[in-house]
């Protein structure tokens with residue numbers, strides 16, 4: 571599915587969020603790099619926007635992993651165009667990351683966790699490649715809590731987004747998947763509990779965009795997980 575929409579993926583992100591996704595990735599990168607000029611893994615990196623933001627904010631090394639070859643192809647074109655040839659692109663499954671334990675100072679995942687077949691196992695795998703003291707940063711859609719907003723949000727997300735997605739990308743099905751996967755995703759408190767359940771510490775989150783997006787941060791403790 572992501573192979574099919576790779577060409578128009580960035581444009582759809584800007585349209586769907588009114589361009590706010592750029593600011594959210596900026597925040598996510600800032601959280602990831604709060605520990606210093608780090609070596610960072612961006613999991614489910616897609617067309618590489620979060621990886622590029624990490625490099626822009628001064629990460630010492632950025633590795634971007636995705637299993638969609640077409641998303642990575644779009645990322646590679648963009649890296650060449652924007653002059654970030656040092657970002658490493660790796661085609662791999664985020665559920666089985668091809669890196670030894672404790673490789674990275676930080677790991678980010680932007681709008682990717684929702685797509686993994688097992689959220690808890692995905693979190694454990696990202697935690698595995700973090701060095702002790704390393705940071706896991708998750709940017710993801712989150713179920714709406716405010717009762718007044720829910721009908722408006724569902725009208726937009728369940729009807730308008732697939733319609734625009736169909737027109738822009740030619741793939742209405744793919745943009746129908748977006749509300750389905752978001753509806754099935756745990757709320758921000760539950761996700762925080764899952765991070766703690768994976769042995770991560772100092773778990774916190776903030777809501778963005780009227781509470782429709784959440785940014786979670788957690789630290790791999792220095793004692794073994």
Ligand SMILES: C[S@@+](CC[C@H](N)C(=O)[O-])C[C@H]1O[C@@H](n2cnc3c(N)ncnc32)[C@H](O)[C@@H]1O
Nearest residue numbers: 572614615616636637638641663664680681685
């Ligand atoms: C919604 S896109 C997010 C892309 C990017 N992180 C962003 O911020 O826009 C989800 C990405 O996750 C990738 N993905 C989904 N499941 C994956 C998995 N198991 N392993 C690696 N990548 C995966 C898809 O190929 C897609 O590029």
